Amino acid sequence: MESAFSPPEAKRRRSDERPLAITCTPCRARKIKCDSAKPTCDNCGRNPAECIYPVKLKPGLRAGTGVDMARRIEQLEERIAGYEARLGAQEAGLASVAAWRAEVGGLALPLPTPAPAAFSFDLAPPSAPTPGLAALATISPAPSGASFRDPHVLPPDDVVRDLVALYYAHIAPWAPILPPQEDAPPWGIVVYAIVVVTLRLSDDPRIANKAGLKAAAKSHVLSHAIESTSIASVQALALLALDLIGSEQGPSSWGILALLTRSAVHLGLVAEDEGAGASAPRVPSNLTRASIIPPAHDWREDEARRRLFWLIFSLDRYACASTGWDFALPDFDIRRRLPSADSIWAGGEWHAAPLFQPVLHRGAHPHPEELSPMAYLVEAADLLGRAHSLQSRVVEHDSRDVESRKDMVLTLTAAARRWFASVPAIPGAMGLVIAGVYHATLLKLNAYYAFPALSNAPVEPYAATCAESAAALAALVADARALGFRQASSPLFIWSAWVAARVLFINAFLAHQAAPGEQFEAILDALREMAAYWSLANQYVKLLERAKRKWAAGTPANTDPNPSLPDAIHVLLDLRRTAYSAVGVTDATPHVSPPDVNLSHLPAWAVQPLLGDLHNWFDLPAGLFADQ
Known part of the structure; x- marks a missing residue:
């Protein structure tokens, strides 16, 4: 039968009958789940005029893919x-x-x-x-x-x-x-x-x-x-x-x-060996990776290799969180089992601990007694890495983007809390490191939003989370002193204490208190003592003591906006500076007036001239590299 439409009309009719996308344009732009209700989805119920379902695009690469x-x-x-x-x-x-x-x-x-x-x-x-x-x-x-x-x-x-x-x-x-x-x-x-x-x-x-x-x-x-x-x-x-x-x-x-x-x-430490019962490393089918070392000849050697990898993983996540680098060991490459308990490691029989899974994607461990405390350090380092990845993403000063980021912060904070509640009591230095990294992660996540722009009132639950974690780290420092800093101090624990001290200083300064407070002093004293064993702590002590001296000299008593605060306080408050440039800086940060727009949805750091950006807030101190 001859078509009733001419070729151009038939082509246009087929185009008009193409199926519609399952996600409306506003939901796709906001990156939220759409219920696909027609003519208006639930998310667009308040503004039905915006709910538009575009025609599905033809298969193939989108325009601009080659340029990207x-x-x-x-x-x-x-x-x-x-x-x-x-x-x-x-x-x-x-x-x-x-x-x-x-x-x-x-x-x-x-x-x-x-x-x-x-x-x-x-x-x-x-x-x-x-x-x-x-x-x-x-x-x-x-x-x-x-x-x-x-x-x-x-x-x-x-x-x-x-x-x-x-x-x-x-x-x-x-x-x-x-x-x-x-x-x-x-x-x-x-x-x-x-x-x-x-x-x-x-x-x-x-x-x-x-x-x-x-x-x-x-x-x-x-x-x-x-x-x-x-x-x-x-x-x-x-x-x-x-x-x-x-x-x-x-x-x-x-x-x-x-x-x-x-x-x-x-050396192939990223993935389990096939002989150990795990899946093979992911390599292209047409490429056989050269074997550099022979397989482990017994269970103890196999577990030693596994623990070696997880220490390297933890150091990688710590280094990236404290310097702003990208991960050298991406998550998608890791297919390793968690470390087994010391008693199992000491035995001679092969054991298959659970494969590592991100905390966000799993429940509680079914047999925690079979795991080494190091397994929880690995998971704490993974949470720290995820906080680092979230904060590394650039967010435009748009209310929807900021709210989406806040939701992700709350989701990751809730997941971290659920995880920490399931961690068994771990005595000694390992327990201190795990708890320290956990609380430092919560501080990194929540300090950004604890104080809003154009307001002196803290925002909940971010401010409460910061206060809780800072107080917990002050208590951990007291536990470390009781244990003895020769045994209890470690670079990761020292860095966690520094994060808490800086949050306590800034919160007290913004609240116009007379001094940083007892918790700040307790952490500063502990850092001073730990510097006898790990000189990293000495750089943190120098920065905090210098800012404290300037504060005591009467700088905060001036209630007028002051774009020329002493450099020692700029080191902690001007978060636009990286930590590498924090020591030895003599030039005052120039005053920058906030734009005349509605900034109520932004954090204080984005608009206050002395606070800047928080992305590099928790870096290593610049004094590490002053003599290079």
Whole structure:
């Protein structure tokens, strides 16, 4: 039968009969669920005129997709160029490791000589946008034991044994990656790293030159890690990273973390081994990844590898939250089981703990007694990472975007609270670290919205959450003092205490109080004491004490708007400054008048001239890099 429509009319009729989208235009713009009711959905009930269901688009790429992809490729190329520059500086430093040894303590130490390898190969394409790639691009599959040569820089064996005992007594409780074992000379590479990280805890008079010993042992670990590939090398690097994040060192040293995370990926630590009962790593079907290390020969070694990865994961999340970096270990790549209880680790039978799942996507653990306390540290670090990801997203000053972000903050806060309520009582330093990271995460999430713009009244429930978590951290500091800061202090706990101190200072300052208060003083005193073991705390103390002195000098007594507050208070209040530039700044922040628009939906930080942006609020202090 001949069609009643001409070809153009038939084409137009088919277009008119295309199905409609299941989500209306306003719901799609607000990124909320639409019930698809016609003619007006429930969300648009107050304004039916806006509820429009567009025609479904034809299959295929949307307009502008090619331009967006080109832009993303350009951004990746810029990141690669940045990584190459950073790695070039790091490789130049490693090339001069012999000179470092000769300079420190008059020690002339030979470099470890790697064993000859049958072949070498590229682990990843040169274009892979990953830090640490150049350092690991060409690597020998020979076992690292053959390439290890003891340079004999360690003190007498009895002193080394005492330092190893300090590790198991004061660091292993919150970084339990090494099983208790009897080490004996000649000392392996892990013992050199143990010496580096535990010298801060030793007051042994037999160690005359701590700085020279630490520098020599650290240089040996770094050169060995570059020239060989083994689980022992990565364990040693992880211990160096613990020393790094708790010390006053510059950006060039953060290459250790880049090397550590890439080593974890290259050695296959990100995913469970097929032999351990987990699913295989996700790799393209037409690509077989080279095996760098053999499978674990027993259960204890398999669990040691698992715990090593989770420590690296926790350090990655902490480093990103405190510096603003992107994750080196993305969530979608991780397919690992949680650490098992110490009693199970000590046994010889293989055990399959639950696979890691984000707290937002799972219920309570069915058998918590089978999990190591480290499993809860992993989950706390995951929550911290998710808070960091949420705050890293740029939000336009639009009321709908701000309200959507507030909803996400409340959702993540509620999930974190449910999780923490299910965490069993964990004694000692590990329990302090877990609780500290949890409360610091809530402070990061809620402090942004605790005080609204153009109003002195705090907004609930954000302000109440901040007050509760700050008080909880002050109580944790008291518990740590009772336990002893030599055992209870750690870089992650120190950072958590700093977050609480800064929130307490700003809240008190905005409330026009006479002083920061008792909780602030308690945390400041604790940071001062913990600085004896981890010099990271000393930088926080300097910043807080300087701001406190300026406050006591009478600055807040002036009720008039003052765009020239002392720099010490700007360090804490002017949140537009990154922490790297917080120390040693002499120029006052220029006064910026807020725009003449309705700003009631924005947080105070967005409009008050002295508060700026909160995105970099919790960074590491600039004093870490003042001498670089």
